[in-house]
Amino acid sequence: MSLASSLSPHGRSPLRTVQVLGGGSAGSSAHVRSLASGLVARGVRVTVCAPVEAEHSYDFTGVGAHHVPVPRSTDPTSLAALRLACADVDLVHAHGLHAGLRAALALSGLRTPLVVTWHTRAHAEGARAHLLRLLERRVVRAASVVLGTSSDLVDRARRRGARDARLAAVALPAPRKPAEYDDPDRLRPKVRAELGAADRPLLMAVGALDRHRGYDVLLDASRGWRGLDPAPLVVIAGEGPLRTVLQRRIDDEGLPVRLAGRREDVDELLAAADLALLPGSWESRSVLAQEALHARVPLVATDVGGVRELVGDAAELVPYGDPQALATAVVRLLDDPARRDLLREKGTQQAATWPTEDETVAQVLSVYDELTQAAPFV
Numbered sequence: 001m002s003l004a005s006s007l008s009p010h011g012r013s014p015l016r017t018v019q020v021l022g023g024g025s026a027g028s029s030a031h032v033r034s035l036a037s038g039l040v041a042r043g044v045r046v047t048v049c050a051p052v053e054a055e056h057s058y059d060f061t062g063v064g065a066h067h068v069p070v071p072r073s074t075d076p077t078s079l080a081a082l083r084l085a086c087a088d089v090d091l092v093h094a095h096g097l098h099a100g101l102r103a104a105l106a107l108s109g110l111r112t113p114l115v116v117t118w119h120t121r122a123h124a125e126g127a128r129a130h131l132l133r134l135l136e137r138r139v140v141r142a143a144s145v146v147l148g149t150s151s152d153l154v155d156r157a158r159r160r161g162a163r164d165a166r167l168a169a170v171a172l173p174a175p176r177k178p179a180e181y182d183d184p185d186r187l188r189p190k191v192r193a194e195l196g197a198a199d200r201p202l203l204m205a206v207g208a209l210d211r212h213r214g215y216d217v218l219l220d221a222s223r224g225w226r227g228l229d230p231a232p233l234v235v236i237a238g239e240g241p242l243r244t245v246l247q248r249r250i251d252d253e254g255l256p257v258r259l260a261g262r263r264e265d266v267d268e269l270l271a272a273a274d275l276a277l278l279p280g281s282w283e284s285r286s287v288l289a290q291e292a293l294h295a296r297v298p299l300v301a302t303d304v305g306g307v308r309e310l311v312g313d314a315a316e317l318v319p320y321g322d323p324q325a326l327a328t329a330v331v332r333l334l335d336d337p338a339r340r341d342l343l344r345e346k347g348t349q350q351a352a353t354w355p356t357e358d359e360t361v362a363q364v365l366s367v368y369d370e371l372t373q374a375a376p377f378v
Contacts, residue, residue, distance in 0.1 A: 150306025209240030224327025
């Protein structure tokens, strides 16, 4: 890279950016780490403003970024810390709706360009839904560019008044496996035995135990296969406010479902599974869907949000909220090894069409270039 290519529009070298992350889902946090790594490698100075726990989990400093601890809060102290971190930089990039709001507030009165990436959609009902619309409108109107990870998010940003909304190229970063990671063929039976699925089909679902994840529908669907011999076991990796409610149903109804809690070895769990399940009411670029297709694990998912756009015909898609359709798709797929093999092949082909980490960084740099009127990056 030449010196000219890394100059900022104000004569500073190199371009200086701030990435703002809130609590951060696994997908958005991994994306910020990947993006920071790629930007630093191309000569950009990157500061990541994120809670301390996000730095501990994703090690932004390990890829060359500077981390500034900023809580996920709009209190005056947090906003002052964020405003200080954003002072005299060329561009600010916020990830998520709440991160976008805090960045917009911190940049109030400044002319610093703001990019906001919407990785997912917030959920609210009743009066809170009205407040959510106001919040979305405030954020997209403050942003120079809104990047949506699925077409419906781009459309949503435009409806809220975004000046410029585009489809984001968002790669699934390669998992950071420990050095002692075993051979998957050896690890698979060990994982299945640990989960209690040594001699029965294993179905994996991953995600916070929240209402919109559709786990109530999944539990309803599990009644449809609990009479099979052997009965498939559903393992749900994640924590959340519905744990007690879900566990009570599992116990009271004798459902073949296990709540595994928060796990750091989701990729190993998924690789050991016969099927992956995505039963939620809305998804964008689902990390689970991408990991399943990469791992050649057949996927059954609800046809919502950006799921069809992401997986094409490489998964079994069912309507949301229909436990009978979900149960039928699962049982049919377990009984059809040829169909499972076909989905594995289609999944590999579909995953090859997704953007790479380099392509994701290149798109973001092109947006930064537009907004800062800097010389193109190479």
